[in-house]
Amino acid sequence: MPSDAPLADAVDAFLADSGTTFTVPGHKRAPGVADPLLMLDLPLVSGADDSRLSGDVLGRAERLAARLWGADLCRFSVAGSTHGNQSLALAAARPGERVAVARTLHKSMFGGLVLAGLEPVWVRPAVDPQTGLATQVPAAAVAAALRDHPDLRALFLVEPSYVGMLSDLEAIAAAVHEAAVPLIVDQAWGAHLGFHPGLPAHAIARGADAMVTSTHKTLTAFTQGSVVLARGGLLDLARVEESFELLHTTSPSAAILASTDRARQLVEDRGEQLLEQAIALVADARTRLRRIDGLHVSEASDPVKLVLGLAGTGADGFQVEADLLADGLRLEMADRDTLVPIVTLADTPATVARLVEALERSIALRRGAARPLAASSVWSLQPVAAISPREAFFAPRERVPAGRAVGRVAAETAAPYPPGIPALAPGELITEEILVALQREAAAGTRVAYCSDPTLETLLVVADRPV
Numbered sequence: 145m146p147s148d149a150p151l152a153d154a155v156d157a158f159l160a161d162s163g164t165t166f167t168v169p170g171h172k173r174a175p176g177v178a179d180p181l182l183m184l185d186l187p188l189v190s191g192a193d194d195s196r197l198s199g200d201v202l203g204r205a206e207r208l209a210a211r212l213w214g215a216d217l218c219r220f221s222v223a224g225s226t227h228g229n230q231s232l233a234l235a236a237a238r239p240g241e242r243v244a245v246a247r248t249l250h251k252s253m254f255g256g257l258v259l260a261g262l263e264p265v266w267v268r269p270a271v272d273p274q275t276g277l278a279t280q281v282p283a284a285a286v287a288a289a290l291r292d293h294p295d296l297r298a299l300f301l302v303e304p305s306y307v308g309m310l311s312d313l314e315a316i317a318a319a320v321h322e323a324a325v326p327l328i329v330d331q332a333w334g335a336h337l338g339f340h341p342g343l344p345a346h347a348i349a350r351g352a353d354a355m356v357t358s359t360h361k362t363l364t365a366f367t368q369g370s371v372v373l374a375r376g377g378l379l380d381l382a383r384v385e386e387s388f389e390l391l392h393t394t395s396p397s398a399a400i401l402a403s404t405d406r407a408r409q410l411v412e413d414r415g416e417q418l419l420e421q422a423i424a425l426v427a428d429a430r431t432r433l434r435r436i437d438g439l440h441v442s443e444a445s446d447p448v449k450l451v452l453g454l455a456g457t458g459a460d461g462f463q464v465e466a467d468l469l470a471d472g473l474r475l476e477m478a479d480r481d482t483l484v485p486i487v488t489l490a491d492t493p494a495t496v497a498r499l500v501e502a503l504e505r506s507i508a509l510r511r512g513a514a515r516p517l518a519a520s521s522v523w524s525l526q527p528v529a530a531i532s533p534r535e536a537f538f539a540p541r542e543r544v545p546a547g548r549a550v551g552r553v554a555a556e557t558a559a560p561y562p563p564g565i566p567a568l569a570p571g572e573l574i575t576e577e578i579l580v581a582l583q584r585e586a587a588a589g590t591r592v593a594y595c596s597d598p599t600l601e602t603l604l605v606v607a608d609r610p611v
């Protein structure tokens with residue numbers, strides 16, 4: 145017997161017989177007017193539910209998801225984990241208050257700091273010198289932040305990192321809870337975690353007070369589908385709801401919401417079996433790919449994550465990506481040194497075999513002299529906060545040549561990849577040391593992401609006076 149999926153069933157029933165609608169969306173799925181791609185588009189209000197939401201179909205679906213993840217509250221979003229991160233920033237503290245934040249934060253969380261006016265205290269992950277990739281946030285770094293800042297209101301972590309690494313969340317949760325500080329986890333990349341004995345548990349099970357996860361990333365929801373999960377105690381759940389609603393559309397697509405309901409149902413009914421296959425496929429792919437001379441296959445904490453380092457093969461990641469594309473294979477991420485193909489529970493032995501074979505062919509074709517790994521150390525220079533992210537966001541700004549940037553306050557981020565940790569963030573002082581180091585890295589071919597001029601010949605800074 146399949147488990148219930150009240151919202152998805154309501155959507156199916158509506159689409160099977162929607163009658164004649166006098167509601168939005170204006171296309172009304174009308175033949176001759178609506179493009180075929182609109183045939184699944186329907187609203188929640190006066191669509192999947194009635195005009196007063198009296199069927200509570202969304203609420204019932206959210207409660208099933210809360211039960212699955214072991215949370216007191218679950219909300220389905222149509223605006224990705226971006227929305228969830230920003231909601232939790234608003235819910236966790238008030239303007240001017242301090243929160244500890246992993247420096248691996250996604251830009252949506254930086255947006256959360258701006259919206260809520262929070263003052264970040266940065267916690268740095270460790271970086272693997274062999275791969276240049278960020279590994280985990282040491283519990284000791286969290287303990288130090290708590291010791292140095294007794295006024296912290298929350299800790300925000302990204303778990304797993306983009307490259308699949310996880311921290312010791314139990315130890316971190318114990319440390320923050322001792323200080324009555326909630327642990328809030330951006331688990332955008334870990335919607336599948338906890339649903340197979342071979343996978344690490346998800347953040348709520350490991351002690352987090354809240355977590356955000358993209359059901360569209362590693363599960364099977366429509367793009368934009370995401371959930372916010374929270375537990376009461378250190379977080380005010382009414383405040384989490386209020387913040388969530390503040391930033392959510394009043395016209396959510398019931399199709400996106402229902403796809404999260406179906407994803408939850410799939411995990412509940414067949415997750416373990418499907419994840420068994422995904423774990424085995426990635427383990428097998430890792431074994432085969434390790435036979436490619438010079439290719440680094442990372443030991444991610446997430447057994448379903450594949451991260452490939454090309455520097456030792458001499459092949460250029462952009463060329464490999466182009467070869468794969470010519471073979472009809474698209475990658476989630478490729479830069480010169482790193483490839484990230486996403487494998488999920490939707491993959492099959494045939495899809496993963498195609499990927500591995502195409503990589504073997506392309507790397508053989510593009511092989512060259514091994515490059516020293518471009519593991520930047522720039523990010524480890526200590527940032528100096530001059531103004532808050534919120535002040536930097538609203539400040540007038542101007543572009544200046546690098547030669548005139550030292551001593552000014554950055555209005556943009558600069559993050560060398562790998563490890564993708566900002567060396568400079570809006571509101572921070574541009575020191576000679578940081579600028580010279582960033583320029584040296586850019587000249588050596590390291591990608592410096594998120595800044596408007598990646599050559600770093602010019603920088604966007606906060607204007608000295610209104611412009």
Ligand SMILES: Cc1ncc(COP(=O)(O)O)c(C=O)c1O
Nearest residue numbers: 223224225226250302330332358
């Ligand atoms: C760590 C992290 N958090 C949050 C997000 C935002 O998720 P979404 O694209 O679902 O809004 C991303 C997106 O890639 C991410 O990598």
